[in-house]
Amino acid sequence: MKMEEQKKNWFKELLPYIIILIVVVLVRSFLVTPVRVSGESMVDTLDGGEIMILNKLGEIKRYSMVVADIVVDEKRDDTVIKRVYGLPNEKIKCENGIIYINDKKIEDSYAYGTTFDFDEVKLGDDEYFLLGDNRIVSLDSRYVGPVKKSDIEGTTSFIIWPFKKFGKVE
Numbered sequence: 001m002k003m004e005e006q007k008k009n010w011f012k013e014l015l016p017y018i019i020i021l022i023v024v025v026l027v028r029s030f031l032v033t034p035v036r037v038s039g040e041s042m043v044d045t046l047d048g049g050e051i052m053i054l055n056k057l058g059e060i061k062r063y064s065m066v067v068a069d070i071v072v073d074e075k076r077d078d079t080v081i082k083r084v085y086g087l088p089n090e091k092i093k094c095e096n097g098i099i100y101i102n103d104k105k106i107e108d109s110y111a112y113g114t115t116f117d118f119d120e121v122k123l124g125d126d127e128y129f130l131l132g133d134n135r136i137v138s139l140d141s142r143y144v145g146p147v148k149k150s151d152i153e154g155t156t157s158f159i160i161w162p163f164k165k166f167g168k169v170e
Contacts, residue, residue: 031056035067035081035156041132041139042081044112045169051161052081058155060084060128063110063170067153068130070144081156082140083110086121086129088149093120094142111135118142128152 035054037046042065046052054067064084072078085099085106086092092101094117099106108115113136123129127146132138141147159165 034160037081040137041134042083043134045110045133046081046159050159050165052156053158053160054154054156056154060087060149060152060155062087064155065157065169066128066130066155068147069151069153070139070147072139072144078139079153080130080132080139082130082132082138084128085131086123086127086141086146088123088125088127090129091120091122092129094118113137116142121146126150 033054033056034051037048037050037052039048045065058064060066062084065081066084067079067081069077069079086101090101091103092099094100094115096117097115099108099115110133111131112134115131115135121129121141123146126149128149129141130147131140131142157170158168
């Protein structure tokens with residue numbers, strides 16, 4: 001009888017840790033998870049090595065920063081952080097360094113460097129046009145094409161590391 005009681009006590013002591021582990025796994029899988037900034041494509045807004053929170057349920061709006069899986073070539077996929085410019089069913093192009101969405105000039109306050117011209121792209125029902133803030137080095141929709149919603153992991157706008165930059169970023 002004593003052995004049976006010890007097993008029950010052991011399980012009762014372990015139960016809170018099991019619950020915590022399950023909650024952490026569920027939160028990371030379905031709600032939020034940390035993500036590391038890699039490279040210089042989002043300079044001046046973000047720097048390589050910073051750690052941000054990825055919100056898997058965030059609403060994707062124009063100028064939102066998103067984490068997306070892109071196909072670089074037939075041998076390589078990449079996970080990137082970029083900014084949303086074109087939304088589903090829109091047309092986007094760049095002429096003389098000016099971006100037009102549905103033939104209307106937009107104010108591009110996030111661009112760092114010159115945006116090279118690109119031909120008009122018509123986005124589908126579930127496609128987004130992503131640009132890095134650092135236009136000169138960014139591998140984005142100008143080169144890999146539109147990104148499907150299913151390839152967007154979520155939005156990000158909160159830096160947690162380094163602590164000196166802790167907080168929301170636009």
